[in-house]
Amino acid sequence: MTPQNGFPAGGTARSGASWSALLALIALLALIALFALRGAASGQEQIGGAQTATAHDGMVVAQEPLAARVGVDILKRGGNAVDAAVAVGFAMAVTYPRAGNIGGGGFMVIHRANGDNATIDYRETAPAAITATSFLEAQGNADPEKSRNSALAIGVPGTVAGLALAEAKYGSGRFTLADLIAPAITLARDGFAVSATTLPPPPFAASRLARFPSSAKIFLKPDGSAPSIGDRLVQSDLANSLEALAKGGPRAFYEGPTAEKIAGAVQAAGGVMSADDLKQYRAVERAPVRGSYRGYDIVSMPPPSSGGVELIEMLNILEGYDLAHDDPAQQAFLMVEAMKRAYADRAFYLGDPSTVDNPVTRLTAKNYAAQWRATIDPTHATPASMIHTGGSVGGEGRNTTHFSVVDRFGNAVSNTYTLNFSYGVGLVAEGTGILLNNELDDFAAKPGSPNAYGLVGFSANAPGPGKRPLSSMTPTIVLKDGKPFLITGSPGGSRIITTVLQIVVNVIDRGMDIGGAVSAPRIHNQWVPDQVYAEPNVPDNVVATLRARGDKVVPQRPFTSANSILITPDGFAGAADPREGGALAVGY
Numbered sequence: 001m002t003p004q005n006g007f008p009a010g011g012t013a014r015s016g017a018s019w020s021a022l023l024a025l026i027a028l029l030a031l032i033a034l035f036a037l038r039g040a041a042s043g044q045e046q047i048g049g050a051q052t053a054t055a056h057d058g059m060v061v062a063q064e065p066l067a068a069r070v071g072v073d074i075l076k077r078g079g080n081a082v083d084a085a086v087a088v089g090f091a092m093a094v095t096y097p098r099a100g101n102i103g104g105g106g107f108m109v110i111h112r113a114n115g116d117n118a119t120i121d122y123r124e125t126a127p128a129a130i131t132a133t134s135f136l137e138a139q140g141n142a143d144p145e146k147s148r149n150s151a152l153a154i155g156v157p158g159t160v161a162g163l164a165l166a167e168a169k170y171g172s173g174r175f176t177l178a179d180l181i182a183p184a185i186t187l188a189r190d191g192f193a194v195s196a197t198t199l200p201p202p203p204f205a206a207s208r209l210a211r212f213p214s215s216a217k218i219f220l221k222p223d224g225s226a227p228s229i230g231d232r233l234v235q236s237d238l239a240n241s242l243e244a245l246a247k248g249g250p251r252a253f254y255e256g257p258t259a260e261k262i263a264g265a266v267q268a269a270g271g272v273m274s275a276d277d278l279k280q281y282r283a284v285e286r287a288p289v290r291g292s293y294r295g296y297d298i299v300s301m302p303p304p305s306s307g308g309v310e311l312i313e314m315l316n317i318l319e320g321y322d323l324a325h326d327d328p329a330q331q332a333f334l335m336v337e338a339m340k341r342a343y344a345d346r347a348f349y350l351g352d353p354s355t356v357d358n359p360v361t362r363l364t365a366k367n368y369a370a371q372w373r374a375t376i377d378p379t380h381a382t383p384a385s386m387i388h389t390g391g392s393v394g395g396e397g398r399n400t401t402h403f404s405v406v407d408r409f410g411n412a413v414s415n416t417y418t419l420n421f422s423y424g425v426g427l428v429a430e431g432t433g434i435l436l437n438n439e440l441d442d443f444a445a446k447p448g449s450p451n452a453y454g455l456v457g458f459s460a461n462a463p464g465p466g467k468r469p470l471s472s473m474t475p476t477i478v479l480k481d482g483k484p485f486l487i488t489g490s491p492g493g494s495r496i497i498t499t500v501l502q503i504v505v506n507v508i509d510r511g512m513d514i515g516g517a518v519s520a521p522r523i524h525n526q527w528v529p530d531q532v533y534a535e536p537n538v539p540d541n542v543v544a545t546l547r548a549r550g551d552k553v554v555p556q557r558p559f560t561s562a563n564s565i566l567i568t569p570d571g572f573a574g575a576a577d578p579r580e581g582g583a584l585a586v587g588y
């Protein structure tokens, strides 16, 4: 790598003028997308305190309480953290349909009591018929209608393969997969009372569900309105699909009647997924991406998630500063500078490892961070247009969910999974009860065109047959002396990686307990748009300092949710993020 224009670079440097134009366009499009999805940031929503719990023998922190309790029950019955996580994953497909899923995908990071670490990549894949031009309109521009709202956006679901692989390889052996699916079947078959957390879809999601009769009949009342709190949600088709899976194993999802119904429904809605795409799907075990931060070890998700690489890159940059003794404004400023640089690298370099040679070792190296650090002016914001990197340049929240699990044996699981938007594309495959994702919007539909979270990408993340779109999901386990110390992760699209960064910094540099670390207001910058998003409660003097140094600061509604566990000398301390409402930390 040769520094260029004072920045780590290796390729094309655009002229200032064309950069400004590109960035302005990207900023505008991203804003439109964000507001379309989220409604304008109110700046009024306050963040409450985290619900916390302490325990000694096991703990689950998850967004939906019925599922969290399913996990603790498995732990009490002698299961390990992987058994519990698998049971929670299936249960949330029933009780938290906006993001819990078997029709989507995600990532699991595992620390084992014997000291080993593992990750399971169960990201969705693009059907074989998807090409680099699948999400363009006739003029060759990115068409968000195709990548976000149409059946073309549906990736081949990975959750069933991922949870089954995790269980087969890392479960305790005390439970069969069927045992771990059983609570989900009961919840689907008998139904459960709808709570504010579990179901009522916001208007935007309700209108998406209403497009498909197969979805509306399950998740909406006959008049099209959202169910009321206390209504019973029974999902018989989903119970049948889960039962078939429990009896026949994961192949019964990827082949045979369930797979045929999924492929049939996708095609009937105008998509291109085939039964063969489902048959070919495989979850992949990958070596975790590793880093260190002030003596702690970071274990996180490698590509096709960008999360782990970017988290480690930002931490490496920050390690060169004495954050613990900086005031909050300086801490925020330095974090924002690190964010800009890491997200620029994300945009240019990262993609599905089956087609891209991701420079993970380079991006996570301490000396690479040192080169970036040398470009940071400690008193002036660097404009995004000045951050040149890369070789070949070519809103609506609550739609992903993270849960953390620890057991008394020394195992830990950090799992984030998603349908992308709330309720994914909104389509339930008729007769299956399975909601399908719209994950393929995470590809760069066209070089430089933002996805729904305003993230840009280039050739490394172009759509293509069988490819996994680049993710921001960052399930992470921080180790201290080789043992689990912090288990964290979050939903929030592009905000996920910076959320995890701030949880780590809050605990390690700011010395916060886990409740404080999770509820503390967060900031975010993702290189483009060139602005800092600040949650309510970010102190005025922090905002003023960022502005005085040249950052554009805009308010942001809270919509991440870092359900986390810290292992303390007093036991497991869990914190359920207050932002989404209703999450539960529960242990025994």
Ligand code: DON
Binding pocket: 396, 397, 398, 399, 400, 418, 419, 420, 421, 439, 442, 470, 471, 472, 473, 490, 491, 492, 493, 494, 496, 559
């Ligand atoms: O994989 C990703 O990065 C996105 N599909 C995650 C979406 C998400 O977190 C939405 N949650 N608010």
